Amino acid sequence: MASVADSAIAPPRRQRSAVLRFVGRLFREKPLGAAGAVVFVLFLFCGLFADLLAPYGMNQISPINRLKPPSLQFPFGTDNLGRDMLSRCLYGAQLSVIIGFCAAGLATLISVVLGILTGYLGGKFDLVTQRFVDAWMSFPDLIILIVVVSVLGPGMPQIIGTLGLLLGIAGSRIIRSAVVSVRENMYVHAAQSTGASTFRILWRHILPNVMPPVIVLFTTRVGVVILVESGLSFLGLGVPPPAPTWGGMLSGAGRTFMYQGPWLALAPGLCLTVVVYATNMFGDALRDLLDPRMRGSR
């Protein structure tokens, strides 16, 4: 077979141009979503390179520059200990990126595995698992989080794990419903008739067709996780200080010195609002654009 295996008939590589075309469509058809995407990418960039971008260390104290309003030297001002707010917001972005992506990734993984299995296999397994999901969803998320954090103590792994599990189990419902509609398609029966195993059908025929909801689920989950994490930090149950989380900054110095230095609350608050809003807009735009029938069209 080696003779025919020349490069001319190798599996086609059109991925890159497809991605470029998709980005083009995003900007043309969904300007708000595109703006969201830009902010999302910027946020990602800031988070990943916070160490290089931040002009000062996150906990670098400067007693003579306490509670300075925004200026050229300190664009976001300084807090009650003289720490540069811009640097702290950048490092806060780093923490948010880590927690957001890890927890949303874990949640999406759990949703996909659970959703595909229950949706495709159906029957009693589906019934039992989904009643469990019902029960799970009826618990308020924040209560479970607070219980876990108070038992295990505050910390990043606990938050990521708990949030991943909480959102993952709830999100499995969305993937399941997508799978149920995909499962009834003729091409799934056709795949069965070619002798494909259940795993092969799930992996090659079901999963690619539920990718749009999976991607949208992930992006919107990133926003949710960042918000919930900030809520926890605000309550003092998040990543413990002096780590610069946005929620922690809001509740700590931000609240105490609100009248002396409103920028202490405004800076992290604006970061949070803009990033979460941008993430949601981006997720919505993706949901509208990611229709498999639109793929590969010229």
Place this chain on the structure above:
Amino acid sequence: MDSLPEPSTGAPRLAGAPLLQVRDLVTTFRTDRGKVVAVDRVSFDVAAGETVAIVGESGSGKSVTALSILRLIPNPPGRIEQGEVLFEGRDLLKLDDASIRAVRGDSIAMIFQEPMSSLNPALTVGMQVAEPINLHRKRSWTAAFARARDLLSKVSIPDAGSRLGSYPHQFSGGMRQRVMIAMALACDPKLIIADEPTTALDVTVQAQILALLKQLTRESKSALILITHDLGVVARYADRVVVMYGGRIVETAPAADLYAKPRHPYTRGLMASIPRLDGETGSRLVPIEGQPPDLANLPPGCAFAPRCKHVSERCRAALPPLEAVGARHYRACFHDA
């Protein structure tokens, strides 16, 4: 062969047993209105290289028969209750899951009726044609793609090499059905089951697709089970015909015989309801009066009795058995018509 119980439906006596022997197949569905017997004691043979048409109206059990052969009946609600499907001497109904999967797409391939929805919209056409080769022949993807390109040009898709990377929505209906045929041919199957392969297509394209299917099965010496409700299709392409009504076989004969001398009132009714180009102009088509039978509520006797012109008390009371009325010609009717 001789030890098998009747009815044999008159497969040509080639050397050895036929490729496929379906014996007393019963497939039922559980519904809200009780158990529905979709296929009731159906038996027929398919010889190697032969084209057998299964004809019947919607709900006659022809598709369920085809799906039962490969055990593709969704269970629940469907269930194959009894019978044997002997393929090369092995009973497909008794194989374990892995063994039946090894048969599907390899020695028996299937073509479905809706080319619009039978291809996965998220995968390229080349990927889908190559998949059975990769799956059953354990070839590398590169080798499988090379074979896929050959297959696509074999089914007359122009510029096959570059179309490998196209997605199904970039193809027309007829082209998609060609892709489905290429997929079915991928592993040189001994039997192809085509379930109304041309129903969703334009009339001109229908003829092309059927001619292609016939030519390719002849070249590869594959047997073909052609499921259709179009007797015109049958006349041109089938060697033998099985006519189904209400889940049962009512008549089976070599295609030429069936056209020359249909022996069951239902078959004759079907023939009379087809427009003919060579008939008298202005002659009226004769419809079959009444409604197709309700499978959940079949009469105890002949399922066609309520619509039959020759009906007698005997037809309503008892089920007419399949009897020989000529060389390899069988029909299930009490009346000598």
